[in-house]
Amino acid sequence: xxSQFLGSAVEMMILEVAARGPTYGYEVAQTVCExxxxxFDLKEGSLYPALHRLERRKLLKSFWREVDGRRRKYxxxxxxxxxxLASRKSAWFKFADGVxxxxxxxREGLAGA
Amino acid sequence: xxSQFLGSAVEMMILEVAARGPTYGYEVAQTVCExxxxxFDLKEGSLYPALHRLERRKLLKSFWREVDGRRRKYxxxxxxxxxxLASRKSAWFKFADGVxxxxxxxREGLAGA
DNA sequence: CTATATATATAGACCATCGAGGTATCGAGA
DNA sequence: TCTCGATACCTCGATGGTCTATATATATAG
Numbered sequence: 001x002x003s004q005f006l007g008s009a010v011e012m013m014i015l016e017v018a019a020r021g022p023t024y025g026y027e028v029a030q031t032v033c034e035x036x037x038x039x040f041d042l043k044e045g046s047l048y049p050a051l052h053r054l055e056r057r058k059l060l061k062s063f064w065r066e067v068d069g070r071r072r073k074y075x076x077x078x079x080x081x082x083x084x085l086a087s088r089k090s091a092w093f094k095f096a097d098g099v100x101x102x103x104x105x106x107r108e109g110l111a112g113a
Numbered sequence: 114x115x116s117q118f119l120g121s122a123v124e125m126m127i128l129e130v131a132a133r134g135p136t137y138g139y140e141v142a143q144t145v146c147e148x149x150x151x152x153f154d155l156k157e158g159s160l161y162p163a164l165h166r167l168e169r170r171k172l173l174k175s176f177w178r179e180v181d182g183r184r185r186k187y188x189x190x191x192x193x194x195x196x197x198l199a200s201r202k203s204a205w206f207k208f209a210d211g212v213x214x215x216x217x218x219x220r221e222g223l224a225g226a
Numbered sequence: 227c228t229a230t231a232t233a234t235a236t237a238g239a240c241c242a243t244c245g246a247g248g249t250a251t252c253g254a255g256a
Numbered sequence: 257t258c259t260c261g262a263t264a265c266c267t268c269g270a271t272g273g274t275c276t277a278t279a280t281a282t283a284t285a286g
Contacts, residue, residue: 008273009208013215026233032215039211045275048235053273069282070233089216096209098152102126102145103202121242139264158244161266166242182251183264 010042010050012092015077015085018060022076025051051075059084123155123163125205128190128198131173135189138164164188172197 017023017031028051029042054060059081062073077085130136130144141164142155167173172194175186190198 009212010274013212016216024233025235026231035215035217036211037214039207040215043275044233044235045237045277046273049273052235068232071281072233092212092216094152096212098149099122099126099205099209101150102148102153103129103205104148123243137264138266156244157264157266158246158268159242162242165266181263184250185264 008088009092010046011054012085012088013040014047014050014054015059015081015088018075018077019082019085022074024072024074026072028075054081122205123159124167125198125201126153127160127163127167128172128194128201131188131190132195132198135187137185137187139185141188167194 013032013036014028017028023031025047029047032040032042051060051062055062055075058078060075061078062075065072065074126145126149127141130141136144138160142160145153145155164173168175168188171191173188174191175188178185178187
């Protein structure tokens, strides 16, 4: 993406990916990219600091594993992380609703008043 | 709001309010607050710098007017601003769609697959 | 041997948000 | 009269997140 929004949707999306099972940085970036239809192209400079932040705050916990000669740092959601994800999704929907309200996406001029 | 999202939805919402006719800072904050159902409570520290940024980039132009003994700095959308608003709204919808894709808000387990 | 994909990580530039502070007018109530 | 809340503008400094660039290391393809 090239968008100016972002805020902290990044962390929420990382948590969401991790909610489906243990994953690692590179895979997170790919999954987010695919599932967003190519829109989000997480850069290392956003991705890894975010993963470290989430781990520091104990929303994720990590372990190293070697697969095909490459070391991967897997992350999995903690129970705190699961609760936080639910709360952030709820906040996200409220936020998106708020924006929708301001933009007036209420099909004005169609069937309404 | 107390949200971590935000990014630059603020500027888009300011432009949107100005798109409906000349307005001024204080009124922008009130309008955004009302139309978002109380969700967005723009602080002066975000609002005024944003207005100045938008004016500097010539998306808004301003004029002073005195009403009821109080000086107000009115802002109105330029044609560049109008184009920029359209482009940002389009970017916003793509962004929101991207997030929706990652969150998997595709009525999974309801009627879909 | 080199380029690309996989995989992690950090440093520095940049910039927006927010809390807090400041200025000023008006109307209402004590 | 004095004070307080609402109206109305503005700026500074702390904080913190994103991005570009850079670095390391392995496996595979050409």
